[in-house]
Amino acid sequence: xxxxxxxxxxPRRRPPSEPLGAGRYWLMLGLVxxxxxxxxxxxxxxxVIDRTFLQGQGDARTLRTESISAHxxxxxxxxxxxxxxxxxxxxLWANPEQIPEDNIQRLMLAQALGIKVDSLDKRLERYRNxxxxxxxxxxxxxxxxxxxxxxxxxxxxxxxxRRYYPSGEVSAQLLGVTDVDDQGQEGLxxxxxxxxxxTPGKRRVLKDRRGRLVRDLHLLREADPGGDLTLAIDQxxxxxxxxxxxxAVNENNADGGTLVMLDAHTGEVLAMANQPxxxxxxxxxLDPHGxxxxxVVDAFEPGSVMKPLAMAAALxxxxxxxxxxxxxxxxxxxxxxxxxxxxxxxxxxxxxxxLVKSSNxxxxxxxxxxxxxxxxEKYQRLGLGQSPETGYPGESAGSLPSPIRLPRSKRAxxxxxxxxxxxxxxxxxxxxxxxNGGKRVPPSLLKLNEPPLTIDAIEPGVADDVLNMLDQxxxxxxxxxxxxxxxxxxxxxxxxxxxxxxTGGYKEDAYRSVFVGIAPVSNPRIVTVVMIDHPKGxxxxxxxxxxxxxxxxxxxxxxxxxxxxxxxxxxxxxxDS
Ligand code: 59J
Numbered sequence: 247x248x249x250x251x252x253x254x255x256x257p258r259r260r261p262p263s264e265p266l267g268a269g270r271y272w273l274m275l276g277l278v279x280x281x282x283x284x285x286x287x288x289x290x291x292x293x294v295i296d297r298t299f300l301q302g303q304g305d306a307r308t309l310r311t312e313s314i315s316a317h318x319x320x321x322x323x324x325x326x327x328x329x330x331x332x333x334x335x336x337x338l339w340a341n342p343e344q345i346p347e348d349n350i351q352r353l354m355l356a357q358a359l360g361i362k363v364d365s366l367d368k369r370l371e372r373y374r375n376x377x378x379x380x381x382x383x384x385x386x387x388x389x390x391x392x393x394x395x396x397x398x399x400x401x402x403x404x405x406x407x408r409r410y411y412p413s414g415e416v417s418a419q420l421l422g423v424t425d426v427d428d429q430g431q432e433g434l435x436x437x438x439x440x441x442x443x444x445t446p447g448k449r450r451v452l453k454d455r456r457g458r459l460v461r462d463l464h465l466l467r468e469a470d471p472g473g474d475l476t477l478a479i480d481q482x483x484x485x486x487x488x489x490x491x492x493x494a495v496n497e498n499n500a501d502g503g504t505l506v507m508l509d510a511h512t513g514e515v516l517a518m519a520n521q522p523x524x525x526x527x528x529x530x531x532l533d534p535h536g537x538x539x540x541x542v543v544d545a546f547e548p549g550s551v552m553k554p555l556a557m558a559a560a561l562x563x564x565x566x567x568x569x570x571x572x573x574x575x576x577x578x579x580x581x582x583x584x585x586x587x588x589x590x591x592x593x594x595x596x597x598x599x600x601l602v603k604s605s606n607x608x609x610x611x612x613x614x615x616x617x618x619x620x621x622x623e624k625y626q627r628l629g630l631g632q633s634p635e636t637g638y639p640g641e642s643a644g645s646l647p648s649p650i651r652l653p654r655s656k657r658a659x660x661x662x663x664x665x666x667x668x669x670x671x672x673x674x675x676x677x678x679x680x681x682n683g684g685k686r687v688p689p690s691l692l693k694l695n696e697p698p699l700t701i702d703a704i705e706p707g708v709a710d711d712v713l714n715m716l717d718q719x720x721x722x723x724x725x726x727x728x729x730x731x732x733x734x735x736x737x738x739x740x741x742x743x744x745x746x747x748x749t750g751g752y753k754e755d756a757y758r759s760v761f762v763g764i765a766p767v768s769n770p771r772i773v774t775v776v777m778i779d780h781p782k783g784x785x786x787x788x789x790x791x792x793x794x795x796x797x798x799x800x801x802x803x804x805x806x807x808x809x810x811x812x813x814x815x816x817x818x819x820x821x822d823s
Contacts, residue, residue, distance in 0.1 A: 310451050311466065315406050316444035318428055319472035321421060321435075323481040324514070324693045330421050330435065332407035332428070336390030338381040342373045344400030351398055355381075358393040383426060384408045409435075413481065415523040416488040419539035420479070420691070422639075423526050432537060434475065434691065437637050444472035476693045478514030483507060486802045487517035491776070494795045495521040498759075498781035504540040505777075505795070507803065508674045510770040512694055513687030515636075515671075516803070518542075542636065545644040545667035546777070549743030550604045550788070551762045552625075552663035554712050555676055557601060559624035560612040561708045568598045568715050574607040584655045586610050586662075598715045601739065602724055606662045613661035619649045621661050627703045628676035628686060630668050636691045644668040663741065670775045676703075677762055680716070680737075681770035684709035713737050717767050725789035729763055731801040733811035737770075738763030738796065740788030745780065756780050759791035765800045768812035774800055 321330035338359070345352065352370075356363040359382050373379035381401065385393075390403050409424045411417070422433020430439035447469030452461040491505045500521075507517040524536035538544060560566055577591030588607050592599070600608030613621055625631065631646035644667045647656055659665045668676075671689050679686035685700035704712070716737035720726045726740045741760035744752040759778045764770045776792040776799070785791055804811075 308452055308454075308460075309463070310453055312449050312451050314447035314449060314469040315428075316446050316469040317471040318407055318409065318424070318444065319442040319474045321442070321475045321477060323477055323479045323484070324516075325480070326476070327481040328412050329417055329477065329479070329481070330409055330411050333410055334387055335384040335406050335408040336387050336403045337383040337406050338385065338390055338393055339402050339404060340370070340379050340381050341377050341400045341402070342370050342379055343377060345370055346399060354396055355393070355398050355401065358396055411526045413484070414527060415525050416485055416519070417479065418523050418526045419520045419537060420477075420518050421526065423529070433539060433639065434477070436639050438475055442472040442475060445470040478509070478512075478516065478690055478693045479518070480516045480806075482806050483517040483799075483803050484519065486806075487799050488519040488523075490795050490798045491519045492521055492523075494776075494778055494791065498778060498783045498785070498791050500778045500782065500791075501780040502535070502540065503776070503778040504544070504670050505775065505799065506541040506670050506674045507772055507774045507799065508678060508687075508689060510678055510681040510764065510773050511687065511697075513675060513678060513689045513698055514694055515689055515691050516772065517799075518671075518691075539638065540777075541670040541775075542634075542638045543640045543642050543669070545642040545669050545672075546758060547664055547666070547743055547746065548668050548673060548741065549663040549758070549760065550606075550741035551673060551739050551760050551775075552666075553601055553604065553609050553661070554680060554716055554739050555624060555628055556609060556613065556621045556661040557597065557715070558680070558704045558708050558712050559620045560597070560616055561711055562624075562705050563616050563620070565616075566597055566612075568711050569596045571596055572600060572608050572611050574600075574605050574611070577607065579607055579610065581610070581614075581658055582653060582655045586658060598718050601715050602719050602721075604725075604740065609662040610658040613657045614654060618652055618657065621657065622646060622649055622652065624704075625660075625666065625676075627701070628679060629688065629701070629703075630666065630672055630676060634669075634671055634675060634689050636671070636689055638691060642667075642669045642672075644672055663743070670777050673762055674773050674775045677764060677773045677775075679703040680709050680712050681764045681773055682709070713764065713767060713770070716764065720763075720793075725787060726761070726793050728789060729761055729793035729796045729800075731765060731797055731804065733813060733815045734765055734801070734804055734809070735767035735813045736763055736765040736800065737767050738793070740793060742786065742788045757786045759786055759788045761788050761792035761796045763793075763796045763800055765804060766809060766812045771807060771809050772800060772803055774803075 318332040320328055322328055353363050356366040394403050407428055420433060422435040423431050424435050425431050430436040448466040450463040450466055451459055452463055454460050487505050491503055495503045503521045505519045509516055518541050520540050522533060522536040524532045571594050574595050575591055575593045577588045579586050586606050588605050592603050592605055595605055595608050625646055631644055633641055633643040646666050656665055675689045684704035684706040686703040687698050687700050716739055720729045720736055720738050729738050739762050743758040745756040745758060747753045759781055761776045763774050765772055774796055776795045778791050781791045
């Protein structure tokens with residue numbers, strides 16, 4: 247069957263024109279081969295040689311990966327009140343190549359941006375060969391929309407966030423600032439930058455040749471928002487502390503000042519204010535001095551506010567009692583050719599009165615009577631000369647003298663507060679030991695969720711003795727009575743410190759006025775340090791300049807914190823009616 251079939255079909259498979267057909271076949275084959283060859287060359291050309299060029303062109307015009315800004319975390323006070331928030335803004339940018347030459351359109355754009363057409367033209371000229379140029383950054387979404395709605399070619403918007411500080415100058419140094427790209431530059435914004443920043447997202451988009459969005463293709467990675475930071479600050483106390491500090495600096499015509507208030511039990515920083523300050527929401531013409539968070543980054547010679555801490559070292563030897571009498575006559579003494587003076591010749595003073603009168607001679611007598619390094623070791627135990635480890639950028643560790651060589655004059659001055667430097671924050675933390683039965687709490691700028699580890703810094707009985715001695719220091723009739731708070735028993739110490747001249751000596755007429763206070767005495771809740779730098783009014787004593795600030799700030803704080811009064815309010819002022 248198959249045989250016959252083949253035979254039957256064969257003649258039909260050879261057309262009569264076969265000799266001619268052979269020539270055509272080869273011709274066709276040649277043409278096809280040629281075409282194939284050309285195609286192959288073109289394929290190689292497109293895929294290998296022109297590939298990067300073509301792909302670049304194609305993608306530049308159509309497919310892009312765009313960054314999605316991540317929301318920067320919020321900074322709040324201990325009750326969730328906002329201190330730093332990121333609000334959505336739009337930055338307008340242009341592709342200068344696409345901006346029309348047409349004068350009317352450029353004029354419209356300039357007008358909408360609120361700038362002169364000349365300056366727009368100048369900038370367009372400068373970026374002539376670029377494909378990207380900012381027109382205006384961080385506009386409100388509404389203002390940006392008004393410009394974008396003009397529909398001008400070459401003008402685009404980019405969604406971003408801008409930092410806003412609701413408390414303005416009140417917490418400026420503590421919080422710090424971010425730059426225009428939302429990155430922390432100073433303060434806590436810098437310290438916790440990566441935590442607050444989060445991770446930007448990415449999406450694939452299709453754009454037309456003019457760069458306009460054609461289609462949102464897909465999300466490559468979602469933006470991961472930054473974390474929120476809860477500070478220890480109590481915004482109510484912070485406002486009040488700032489207001490009082492600022493008023494005192496102005497009234498006393500001072501160079502500046504700082505105030506820090508700690509929770510006596512936890513070491514949490516409830517308030518931290520500085521003068522001078524600045525408005526973080528408008529930094530034009532800002533004074534760089536205003537940037538310093540003095541409470542943390544500046545160490546100074548503390549003077550007499552060290553006396554209660556050195557007193558603790560003396561009492562711990564067990565050789566004295568608060569009522570032990572010392573002879574401070576004649577009110578001055580020489581050690582190794584160096585003269586130490588008291589304000590007056592107080593003659594016989596109890597240890598309590600050494601603190602009440604702030605006798606430099608009394609403290610010197612004690613320091614030279616106890617083991618050589620006792621005062622220095624006490625200061626170390628109280629955290630002086632060591633970083634408080636709050637994580638704040640540029641935090642000062644202060645400095646203590648070396649124990650290797652401590653001549654008698656150094657031991658003396660150390661005990662009444664000279665020859666060392668400390669920050670206001672360190673003083674406050676050291677005083678928590680007096681407030682807490684000897685246990686010192688390290689300071690914390692962040693709100694704590696559990697009680698902190700405390701450091702046994704002073705013997706419990708001695709800490710209580712010193713607290714009661716400091717109650718006497720602020721009684722009516724002393725230089726520090728202006729620290730008193732109606733309704734509450736308070737304890738504290740003043741200091742009036744001559745400023746160093748920079749050439750090794752002390753200035754004749756420049757002081758720091760300091761007050762450190764604990765309240766209330768029956769169950770201490772807050773420790774507050776007030777330092778006013780170089781008051782130039784009629785008064786400059788710590789008791790006159792810094793103590794009244796403490797009185798107002800501690801009084802308001804105790805009421806706001808609902809601390810029960812521990813003393814009847816006595817009518818101290820008779821009214822003339
Ligand atoms: C003082 C010092 C400087 C450094 C002295 C203040 C020394 C000292 C060398 C003279 C003003 C003044 C190391 S006195 O704070 O003693 O607060 O109400 O600055 O003593 O030896 O015209 N405080 N202050 N001393 N230096 N060196 C007293 C005391 C203190 C008072 C007043 C005035 C000083 C009663 C301070 C206050 O307790």
